[in-house]
Amino acid sequence: MLKELLTRLRFFVARKIHREVDEELQFHLEQQIEVNIAAGMTAQEARRQAVIAFGGVERAREECREQRPGYRMETLLQDVRYAIRGFRRNPVFTMTIVVTLMLGIGATTAVFSVVDRILLRSLPYAHADRLVSVGLIAPIMQQEFMLGGSYYDWRDNQTPFEAFTSETGVTPCDLTEEKPARLSCANVEATFLPTLGISPVLGRNFTAEEDRPNAPKVALISYQLWQSHFGRDRNTLNKLVSLDGQPARVIGVLPKDFEMPTLEAADAVVPQALDEAAQRKADPGRVMHAFARLEPEVSMDQARAALHPVFDYSLWLAPPQFRNEVHLQVRSLRDRQVHDVRLVAWVLFGLVVAVLLIACANVTSLLMARGAGRERELAVRSALGASRARLVRQALTESLVLSLAGAVAGCALAELLLHLFIAIAPEGIPFLNKAQIDTRIILFTLLISLLCGTLFCLVPALHKPRAEALAGRIAMATSHAALRQWLVVAQIAASMILLAGGALLFRSFWNLQNQHLGMHTESVVTARILLGQKGYATQERQMEFFQQLERRLRYGPGVSLLAMSDSLPPGGYHHDQIYASIAVAGRPKPTSGTGGLVAWRWVTPDYFRALDIPILQGESFTEEELTSRSHFIVLSKLLAARMSPGQDPIGQRLQLAGGAPDDPWYTVVGVVANVKNGGLAGEDEPEYYRLRRNLPQDWSGTAAIIIKTSLRPEEMSRWIRSQIATLDSTLPVDIEALQQRVNKLADQPRFQTVLVGFFAATGLMLAVIGLYGVISYLVTQRTQEIGVRMALGASRGDILRLVMGKSLRLIAWGTVAGLVAALTASRVLSSLLFRVGPHDPVTFALVTLLLVFVAFVAALIPARSATRVNPTEALRNE
Amino acid sequence: MPPSSDLLQGTLDLLILKTLAIESMHGWGIAQRIQQVSKDALQIGQGSLYPALHRLEYKGWIQADWGASENNRRAKFYSLTRTGQKQLKAELENWDRLTTAIALVLKQVQEG
Numbered sequence: 001m002l003k004e005l006l007t008r009l010r011f012f013v014a015r016k017i018h019r020e021v022d023e024e025l026q027f028h029l030e031q032q033i034e035v036n037i038a039a040g041m042t043a044q045e046a047r048r049q050a051v052i053a054f055g056g057v058e059r060a061r062e063e064c065r066e067q068r069p070g071y072r073m074e075t076l077l078q079d080v081r082y083a084i085r086g087f088r089r090n091p092v093f094t095m096t097i098v099v100t101l102m103l104g105i106g107a108t109t110a111v112f113s114v115v116d117r118i119l120l121r122s123l124p125y126a127h128a129d130r131l132v133s134v135g136l137i138a139p140i141m142q143q144e145f146m147l148g149g150s151y152y153d154w155r156d157n158q159t160p161f162e163a164f165t166s167e168t169g170v171t172p173c174d175l176t177e178e179k180p181a182r183l184s185c186a187n188v189e190a191t192f193l194p195t196l197g198i199s200p201v202l203g204r205n206f207t208a209e210e211d212r213p214n215a216p217k218v219a220l221i222s223y224q225l226w227q228s229h230f231g232r233d234r235n236t237l238n239k240l241v242s243l244d245g246q247p248a249r250v251i252g253v254l255p256k257d258f259e260m261p262t263l264e265a266a267d268a269v270v271p272q273a274l275d276e277a278a279q280r281k282a283d284p285g286r287v288m289h290a291f292a293r294l295e296p297e298v299s300m301d302q303a304r305a306a307l308h309p310v311f312d313y314s315l316w317l318a319p320p321q322f323r324n325e326v327h328l329q330v331r332s333l334r335d336r337q338v339h340d341v342r343l344v345a346w347v348l349f350g351l352v353v354a355v356l357l358i359a360c361a362n363v364t365s366l367l368m369a370r371g372a373g374r375e376r377e378l379a380v381r382s383a384l385g386a387s388r389a390r391l392v393r394q395a396l397t398e399s400l401v402l403s404l405a406g407a408v409a410g411c412a413l414a415e416l417l418l419h420l421f422i423a424i425a426p427e428g429i430p431f432l433n434k435a436q437i438d439t440r441i442i443l444f445t446l447l448i449s450l451l452c453g454t455l456f457c458l459v460p461a462l463h464k465p466r467a468e469a470l471a472g473r474i475a476m477a478t479s480h481a482a483l484r485q486w487l488v489v490a491q492i493a494a495s496m497i498l499l500a501g502g503a504l505l506f507r508s509f510w511n512l513q514n515q516h517l518g519m520h521t522e523s524v525v526t527a528r529i530l531l532g533q534k535g536y537a538t539q540e541r542q543m544e545f546f547q548q549l550e551r552r553l554r555y556g557p558g559v560s561l562l563a564m565s566d567s568l569p570p571g572g573y574h575h576d577q578i579y580a581s582i583a584v585a586g587r588p589k590p591t592s593g594t595g596g597l598v599a600w601r602w603v604t605p606d607y608f609r610a611l612d613i614p615i616l617q618g619e620s621f622t623e624e625e626l627t628s629r630s631h632f633i634v635l636s637k638l639l640a641a642r643m644s645p646g647q648d649p650i651g652q653r654l655q656l657a658g659g660a661p662d663d664p665w666y667t668v669v670g671v672v673a674n675v676k677n678g679g680l681a682g683e684d685e686p687e688y689y690r691l692r693r694n695l696p697q698d699w700s701g702t703a704a705i706i707i708k709t710s711l712r713p714e715e716m717s718r719w720i721r722s723q724i725a726t727l728d729s730t731l732p733v734d735i736e737a738l739q740q741r742v743n744k745l746a747d748q749p750r751f752q753t754v755l756v757g758f759f760a761a762t763g764l765m766l767a768v769i770g771l772y773g774v775i776s777y778l779v780t781q782r783t784q785e786i787g788v789r790m791a792l793g794a795s796r797g798d799i800l801r802l803v804m805g806k807s808l809r810l811i812a813w814g815t816v817a818g819l820v821a822a823l824t825a826s827r828v829l830s831s832l833l834f835r836v837g838p839h840d841p842v843t844f845a846l847v848t849l850l851l852v853f854v855a856f857v858a859a860l861i862p863a864r865s866a867t868r869v870n871p872t873e874a875l876r877n878e
Numbered sequence: 879m880p881p882s883s884d885l886l887q888g889t890l891d892l893l894i895l896k897t898l899a900i901e902s903m904h905g906w907g908i909a910q911r912i913q914q915v916s917k918d919a920l921q922i923g924q925g926s927l928y929p930a931l932h933r934l935e936y937k938g939w940i941q942a943d944w945g946a947s948e949n950n951r952r953a954k955f956y957s958l959t960r961t962g963q964k965q966l967k968a969e970l971e972n973w974d975r976l977t978t979a980i981a982l983v984l985k986q987v988q989e990g
Binding site for chain 1: 904905906909923924925928929932933936947949951952953954
C-alpha cells in the first residue's frame with residue numbers, strides 16, 4: 001500500500017514527457033506496418049491499412065494522460081484557473097454575485113448565530129427537556145410564580161413530577177472580608193440543584209437541615225467567583241466567609257456553566273431557609289418560582305391536568321377577587337426563558353430567509369444570463385471534444401469558486417454584523433452577548449453556499465449546447481427568460497414584505513420615541529443607590545445615610561431642585577398593589593375582581609417639581625408634612641378618576657392595605673397628571689405617591705436621587721459620584737441622565753427597527769440589482785430586434801415604451817403579490833407595534849410608492865440604453 | 879471477433895499482468911501475444927492497451943524501461959514488479975472465484 005503510494009507520488013512529481021507516449025505509439029504503428037509489408041502489401045498500402053487499424057492517436061494519447069495520478073486534481077486546478085480568468089474578464093458580474101452572496105450569507109449567518117443561542121441552545125441541566133416551570137399566572141407578574149401559602153401543598157400532593165423545587169429569587173448580598181464585594185445570592189430550596197441535575201464540581205449541596213431558618217449558614221459559590229475571588233484554591237472548601245455580616249461556610253463550587261433557570265446572574269447559591277410551618281399558614285406567603293422534573297413518559301399536558309386538583313384547592317383558599325384572574329401555568333424551561341424574545345427571534349429568522357431567497361434568486365438569474373451568453377463558447381468546446389461531464393464539472397467549479405468567495409466574504413460580514421447586533425442590542429435579550437460565529441454556523445453557511453452554487457450552475461450547465469449556437473447568433477433562451485422574469489417578480493414581492501415590515505416598525509418606533517411621557521426628562525440627572533446589609537442594617541441607618549446625602553447635594557453648584565424617590569418612571573421596577581385592597585373612607589369595599597394593579601412610589605416633596613409633573617388639584621406634599629405623624633398621599637389623575645368619579649378627591653381618606661383595623665388612614669392632598677409607568681409601550685397603571693417622611697419606617701435601602709440641574713449631565717454625574725464617595729466609597733451607584741434612562745427603554749424597539757430596516761434595505765438593493773440585470777439582459781438579447789424596428793422607423797419613444805412596458809408588468813406583478821403577502825405577514829408583527837396598526841394604510845401606500853419608484857429607475861437605465869442602439873451596428877452583427 | 883471493450887471490466891489488466899509474468903515485453907508484443915494465445919478471439923486495440931499499461935505503471939504493478947526491440951529499434955519494455963506479481967496472484971484467485979461462481983449459477987439455471 002505504502003509502496004503504491006510512493007510510486008504514485010514519484011509519478012506525480014516526475015511527470016512523464018508527452019513525447020514518450022508519442023514514441024511508444026509510433027513504435028506500435030511501425031510494427032504493424034512491418035507486419036503488413038511482410039504480408040505482401042506495398043509500403044504505401046501497408047501504412048494506410050496500419051493507420052486505419054490503429055484508430056485515433058489523439059484520443060489514446062489523451063487517455064494515457066488521464067491515467068496519471070492527480071489528473072483530477074490537475075483538471076480541478078485548471079478549471080479553477082479558467083474560472084478565475086473568466087471572472088477577471090467580467091469584474092462587474094463577479095462582484096455583483098459575490099456581493100449578493102455575501103449579503104445573503106452574511107445576514108443569514110449572523111442572525112442564525114443569534115437565533116441559535118436564543119432558541120436552540122442546549123440548557124446546562126441534565127435532561128433539560130423534562131424540566132418545567134410551574135406556577136400561577138396572575139396580573140401581578142409577567143411570568144408564573146408560586147406563593148409560600150400553597151407551594152408546600154403542591155409539592156406534597158403533586159403526582160406528575162419526580163422532583164419539585166423552589167427558589168425565592170436572587171438578592172444582592174455583601175461578601176465582607178479582606179476583599180469585600182457586592183454579590184448576588186440565589187436563595188434556593190435544598191432540592192433545587194438535584195432537581196435541575198446540577199452537581200457541584202467541588203464539595204456538596206446543602207441538606208434539608210441546613211435549609212432551616214436558624215441553621216448555621218452555608219453557601220455554594222459560582223465557579224467564576226471561586227476563580228476570581230479565591231484563586232481556584234481547593235482550600236476554599238469549608239472556609240468560613242462573612243456574608244451580609246454573618247459567617248457562612250463555603251460547602252461547594254458550582255459548575256462553570258451554572259445558570260439560574262430564570263437567567264438571573266448569581267455568584268452564590270444559599271439556602272432560602274424558609275420557615276415551612278409558617279409559610280404553610282401564611283396568606284399569601286413568600287413569592288417563589290417553582291421548577292419541576294417530569295416523570296418519564298409524562299407529557300406537559302398530562303402534568304397540567306394532574307396538577308388541577310391542587311391548583312383548584314389553592315384557588316379555593318385564595319381571596320375571592322383573585323379567583324377569576326389566576327390561571328395555572330406549566331411550561332418548559334426553555335419557553336419560560338425565551339418568553340418575550342421568541343417572537344422577535346422568529347421574525348428575524350423570517351426576514352433572513354426572505355433576504356436569502358432574494359439573494360439566491362439574484363445569483364441564479366445572473367448565472368443564467370451568463371450561461372446564455374456563453375452558449376456559443378460551450379458549443380465550441382463541446383465540438384472540440386469536451387465531454388458533457390467535463391463541461392458540467394467546469395460549470396460546477398465556477399459556481400463553487402463563486403460560492404466559496406461569497407461564503408468567505410459572508411463570514412466576514414457575519415462577524416461584523418454580529419458585533420454590530422451585540423453593540424446595539426438592548427440588555428435583556430438572553431445570551432446575545434455570548435453569541436458568536438461557531439463552527440456549526442460556518443458549516444451551515446458553507447452548506448448554503450454550496451447548495452446555492454450547485455443549484456445555480458446546474459440549471460445552465462445541464463442545458464445541452466445547441467449546434468446553432470456555433471453560428472454565433474444569440475439564440476433566444478425563451479424558457480430561461482421566462483424563469484428569470486418570475487424570479488424578479490418573486491424578488492420584488494419579497495422586498496415588499498421586508499420594506500413593509502421595516503416601515504411599520506419604524507413608524508412604531510417613531511411613535512414610541514415621540515410620545516408624551518407626562519414629565520420632563522431634560523436636564524434631570526438621577527442616581528440610584530442600593531445600600532447593602534453591611535453598615536446599613538436598620539431603617540434608621542438607611543434614613544440617616546440618605547438624609548445626610550441630601551444635605552450634601554441639596555445646595556451644591558448647579559443643583560436647582562433635588563428630590564428622592566425609591567423608583568423612577570417611566571419603566572423598570574416600582575411598587576404595585578391590587579386596586580381592590582384600597583379602601584376609601586365611607587365607601588363599601590369592591591366585591592368582585594382584583595381591579596388590576598396600582599403602581600406606587602415613595603417620594604419627597606420636590607418630586608413633582610423636579611420632574612415637571614403638573615399638579616391638577618390640591619397641592620404637592622409640603623415640608624411640614626415631612627415631620628408629621630399622619631400619612632399623606634397624592635394620586636394620579638387616572639387613579640383619582642377611577643376612585644371617585646365626578647367628585648373632588650382632595651381630603652378623602654384611604655386605607656391601602658385592605659382596610660384592616662390597624663391599617664393607617666392616608667389623606668389625599670393632591671392629584672397630579674398621569675406619568676408613563678409601564679415602560680414606553682406598556683399600558684399605564686393608575687398610580688399614587690406616598691410621602692417619605694423623616695421617620696425611619698418610611699425608608700429602605702433603595703433610593704433614587706433626582707436632581708434638576710443647569711449643568712451638563714456628565715459634570716453633574718461626576719460631582720454626585722464624588723459626593724457619594726465621601727460618605728461611603730464602597731457604595732455602588734448608578735448615575736445617569738433621566739433622558740438616557742428613557743432612551744435605554746427604547747433600546748429593544750430600536751434594535752428591532754434597525755435590524756428590520758437593515759434587512760429591508762438589503763432586500764431592496766438585491767431586488768433592484770436583480771431587476772436591473774434582467775432588463776439589461778433582455779435589452780442585449782433584443783438589440784438586433786430593436787435595430788430592425790428602428791430601421792423600420794420606430795422612434796426612440798416606441799423603443800422606450802417597448803422595454804418599459806415589459807418592466808412595468810414585472811414591477812406591477814411583484815408589487816401586487818408583495819402587497820398581498822405583506823398584508824398577511826404583517827399581522828405577526830402586531831404585538832411588536834406601538835400605536836400603528838399592522839395594516840396601516842399610510843405606511844403601505846408609502847412603501848408601495850417607494851418600491852415602484854426604485855424599481856422604475858432600475859428598469860429605466862437599461863431601457864434608455866436600448867433607445868441609443870445604433871441600427872446600422874445592430875444589423876451588421878446579423 | 880469481439881472488440882476489446884467487451885472484455886469484462888478489469889480483465890484487460892489481468893491479461894496484461896499474466897502476459898508480462900512470462901517475460902517483459904513492449905506494447906505491441908503484448909497485444910500480439912494475447913491475440914495469438916487466444917487464437918485471435920481477443921484483439922486488443924492500442925486505444926485501450928496503452929491507457930491500461932499507463933494505469934498499471936502508475937499503480938506500480940508494472941515498470942517500463944527503454945530497450946531495443948527484435949529489429950533493433952528503441953521500444954518501451956514493460957515488466958512485472960514485485961507488487962505486480964502479488965497483485966497477479968490475487969487477481970487470478972479472484973478470477974477463479976468469479977468464474978466458478980458464474981459457472982455454478984449457469985449450470986443451476988440449465989439444470990433447472
